[in-house]
Amino acid sequence: QVQLIESGGGSVQAGGSLRLSCEASGLSFTNYAMGWFRQAPGKEREFVAKAAWDGSRTAYADSVKGRFTISRDNGKSSEYLQMNSLKPEDTAVYFCAADLHIFGGYRVSDYDYWGQGTQVTVSS
Numbered sequence: 001q002v003q004l005i006e007s008g009g010g011s012v013q014a015g016g017s018l019r020l021s022c023e024a025s026g027l028s029f030t031n032y033a034m035g036w037f038r039q040a041p042g043k044e045r046e047f048v049a050k051a052a053w054d055g056s057r058t059a060y061a062d063s064v065k066g067r068f069t070i071s072r073d074n075g076k077s078s079e080y081l082q083m084n085s086l087k088p089e090d091t092a093v094y095f096c097a098a099d100l101h102i103f104g105g106y107r108v109s110d111y112d113y114w115g116q117g118t119q120v121t122v123s124s
Contacts, residue, residue, distance in 0.1 A: 002024070004023070004097070004098060005022065006020060006115045007021050009094060009118030009119045010119075010120070011123065012120075013122070014088055015086065017083060017084045017085075018086065018120060019081070019082050020036070021080050022096030023078045024077045024113075025077065031053065031100060032101075032112075033051065034051050034099070035049065035050035035096070036048040036049045036097070040091060043092075046061065048064055048068065048094070049064065049081060050070065052102055052104070053103075055072045055074075059103075063089075064083075067086075068081060068084070069082040070082075081096075086120075087122060089122075094118050097111035097112075097115070098114075
């Protein structure tokens with residue numbers, strides 16, 4: 001059974017930082033690109049960042065570029081999202097996801113497995 005378990009969410013003031021983690025089990029982690037998505041209340045789930053199976057390539061949404069950094073540790077079957085200079089508009093539930101392709105996609109439908117999400121709240 002595949003499980004993706006996120007952690008590290010919480011409440012922070014604008015300008016602060018958080019680091020999200022996602023630990024995977026039940027799959028061959030190096031076969032999967034990994035991504036982060038987020039969903040704010042009343043909005044669709046949107047792409048945030050992705051990393052290739054070996055972490056050699058990454059991509060970001062324009063809204064987080066320069067502030068967020070995605071990384072992965074294949075030895076720990078984990079991925080991470082370092083979020084700096086947080087803004088109130090970053091408030092959302094953040095999901096990690098696994099895509100059985102080398103670099104992964106930008107769409108929700110590209111991903112095969114999802115975590116349950118972790119809440120990030122940024123206050124002004």
